Amino acid sequence: MCGIVGVVGNTNATDILIQGLEKLEYRGYDSAGIFVAGDASSQLVKAVGRIAELAAKTEGVEGTAGIGHTRWATHGKPTEDNAHPHRSETERFVLVHNGVIENYLEIKEEYLSGHHFKGQTDTEIAVHLIGKFVEEDGLSTIESFKKALRIIRGSYAFALMDSEDASTIYVSKNKSPLLIGLGDGYNMVCSDAMAMIRETNQYMEIHDQELVIVKADSVEVQDYDGNVKERDSYTAELDLSDIGKGTYPYYMLKEIDEQPTVMRKLIQAYTDDKGQVTVDAKIIKAVQEADRIYILAAGTSYHAGFASKKMLEELTDTPVELGISSEWGYGMPLLSKKPLFVFISQSGETADSRQVLVKANELGIPSLTVTNVPGSTLSREADHTMLLHAGPEIAVASTKAYTAQIATLAFLAKAVGEANGNEKAKAFDLVHELSLVAQSIESTLSEKEVIDEKVAALLSETRNAFYIGRGQDYYVAMEASLKLKEISYIQCEGFAAGELKHGTIALIEDGTPVIALLSDPVLASHTRGNIQEVVARGAKVLTIAEENVAKEGDDIVLNNVHPYLSPISMVVPTQLIAYFATLHRGLDIDKPRNLAKSVTVE
Ligand code: M6R
Numbered sequence: 001m002c003g004i005v006g007v008v009g010n011t012n013a014t015d016i017l018i019q020g021l022e023k024l025e026y027r028g029y030d031s032a033g034i035f036v037a038g039d040a041s042s043q044l045v046k047a048v049g050r051i052a053e054l055a056a057k058t059e060g061v062e063g064t065a066g067i068g069h070t071r072w073a074t075h076g077k078p079t080e081d082n083a084h085p086h087r088s089e090t091e092r093f094v095l096v097h098n099g100v101i102e103n104y105l106e107i108k109e110e111y112l113s114g115h116h117f118k119g120q121t122d123t124e125i126a127v128h129l130i131g132k133f134v135e136e137d138g139l140s141t142i143e144s145f146k147k148a149l150r151i152i153r154g155s156y157a158f159a160l161m162d163s164e165d166a167s168t169i170y171v172s173k174n175k176s177p178l179l180i181g182l183g184d185g186y187n188m189v190c191s192d193a194m195a196m197i198r199e200t201n202q203y204m205e206i207h208d209q210e211l212v213i214v215k216a217d218s219v220e221v222q223d224y225d226g227n228v229k230e231r232d233s234y235t236a237e238l239d240l241s242d243i244g245k246g247t248y249p250y251y252m253l254k255e256i257d258e259q260p261t262v263m264r265k266l267i268q269a270y271t272d273d274k275g276q277v278t279v280d281a282k283i284i285k286a287v288q289e290a291d292r293i294y295i296l297a298a299g300t301s302y303h304a305g306f307a308s309k310k311m312l313e314e315l316t317d318t319p320v321e322l323g324i325s326s327e328w329g330y331g332m333p334l335l336s337k338k339p340l341f342v343f344i345s346q347s348g349e350t351a352d353s354r355q356v357l358v359k360a361n362e363l364g365i366p367s368l369t370v371t372n373v374p375g376s377t378l379s380r381e382a383d384h385t386m387l388l389h390a391g392p393e394i395a396v397a398s399t400k401a402y403t404a405q406i407a408t409l410a411f412l413a414k415a416v417g418e419a420n421g422n423e424k425a426k427a428f429d430l431v432h433e434l435s436l437v438a439q440s441i442e443s444t445l446s447e448k449e450v451i452d453e454k455v456a457a458l459l460s461e462t463r464n465a466f467y468i469g470r471g472q473d474y475y476v477a478m479e480a481s482l483k484l485k486e487i488s489y490i491q492c493e494g495f496a497a498g499e500l501k502h503g504t505i506a507l508i509e510d511g512t513p514v515i516a517l518l519s520d521p522v523l524a525s526h527t528r529g530n531i532q533e534v535v536a537r538g539a540k541v542l543t544i545a546e547e548n549v550a551k552e553g554d555d556i557v558l559n560n561v562h563p564y565l566s567p568i569s570m571v572v573p574t575q576l577i578a579y580f581a582t583l584h585r586g587l588d589i590d591k592p593r594n595l596a597k598s599v600t601v602e
Helices: 013-027 051-056 104-111 122-135 141-151 251-257 259-269 281-289 299-316 351-363 377-381 400-420 423-427 430-445 448-459 472-488 497-502 521-535 563-584
Strands: 003-008 031-037 042-048 065-071 093-101 154-162 165-174 179-182 187-190 202-205 210-214 219-223 292-297 320-324 339-345 367-371 384-387 464-469 491-496 513-518 540-546 556-558
Touching: 003 013, 003 093, 003 154, 003 165, 013 031, 013 051, 013 065, 013 187, 031 051, 031 093, 042 051, 065 093, 065 154, 065 165, 093 122, 104 122, 122 141, 122 154, 141 154, 141 165, 141 210, 187 210, 251 259, 251 563, 259 400, 259 430, 281 339, 281 367, 281 384, 281 400, 292 299, 292 351, 299 320, 299 339, 299 400, 299 423, 299 472, 299 563, 339 351, 351 367, 351 377, 367 377, 367 400, 384 400, 400 423, 400 430, 400 563, 430 556, 430 563, 448 513, 448 540, 448 556, 448 563, 464 472, 464 497, 464 521, 472 491, 472 513, 472 563, 491 497, 497 521, 513 521, 513 563, 521 540, 540 563, 556 563
Parallel strands: 292 320, 292 339, 339 367, 367 384, 464 491, 464 513, 513 540, 540 556
Antiparallel strands: 003 065, 003 187, 031 042, 031 065, 093 154, 154 165, 165 210, 179 187, 179 202, 210 219
């Protein structure tokens, strides 16, 4: 979703802003812009479409400070007028914003009569408000910014510049992510560390409702009452190669290929010197004290929660309930007496999940965040964190994070179960089983050409498709269908195979593609019955089966793995199916339309 980058005190400001925005492209956007200022002049450049189109317009734009933005349209269409940065009535103040200002229409009515607006955005109203307090009411820039921040309701990360003063960027945040990057003789601001990793690996957090004054040689953090706050910097464990594509045509393929390595990294991260599974004792205690685990997540992370439910319940002896974060934000069901909320989130920034976490914290409910991003909002604000160790995931379509989420929860389930003396947990040799999963993934990855051919035959032309499965395979079907639809735009649904005959089978006609997932020895024969039902109605069926249930004629056969971990292994061919189906359609695999990687608005 929207991304912010800013720099002060560097003669390459334009280049830094453009490169930073390119690094933020993965978050999803439909227009972009930069404002660059030097001693004597300033320039504003905007473009609809890709950063390359913006970059092409910036020749000759030079300065020592600036702010840039990628916009994912919420209020108003993706046009140049609606693209950020926005300017105040006299064009003196310039602002970029990530988030949603809830009371922007009230502000317009109450404070800004007679002002002229170029677009429809909430952000333009915010910068007019700041400008009004300076230009009409005589406040200083900082007092004006603070006064506006007290009036504005909603979520925001703001970076503000005064075009008459290229020495300072003023920033503030509430619920939306923003970081300070500390350079050598210059400083930066950005929505995530990846945008600045070329320049620095030293960062400083900003907390909600703080105002930060960023200059080339100083960073001052204040609360809205002007009290100065001390803040240490930290080193980000990222390097440039983590965020490059290398020789891959798309990030998604790179990230699919990285999954065996991620499984092995997780083994290293969650075992001790003796190879025993180890998880923070405080986290084990939090699960032991809970009478029910509530998993809250969105999209792929929500599906990873389903895929982990049976394993968590059987090994921890604790019931697990799943909640869609965007639903729970506005209405929680009746909770058990001792709930533990587990937030699964690749980015750790998903606004829907954060909204639930804020409520959980108000209610004193203990919480654990399972995330790929250390220091992310959900990680900072939850009681505990378990990291995915998957390395940056750039493609919008989540792949390695899903498999890492299930594997990470397997370590949690195993550690709690062992601590409880659960027999199944004691017998579950997770390290060995996860190594087998890594091998199984490798063997699937070596079959890319075969999978590509089958996809070309099945999905090149179709407008719709179905995934079916039972038990764990149903949960994988949900994820597989999300993956296919979000990047190939094929309308695809994942169904519990036994449910087809209760309605959905009406959609099956001659040539409808149905992909069946078969891993469970008890359930596979029932799913095969459902395959016959759709074949009888003309469906073209592709089967993905684990060896132990495979039959002659199955299209993709996978190594056997432990049933708790089969969703990890089963999902990989479905990721490749989505990838190749999209490739054949000539679409942008890493940046599907309308989607954002980090969904930072509700
Ligand atoms: O960062 P999160 O895991 O919280 O994101 C949740 C969803 O937005 C995300 O999983 C989304 O569904 C993926 N793009 C799907 O591939």
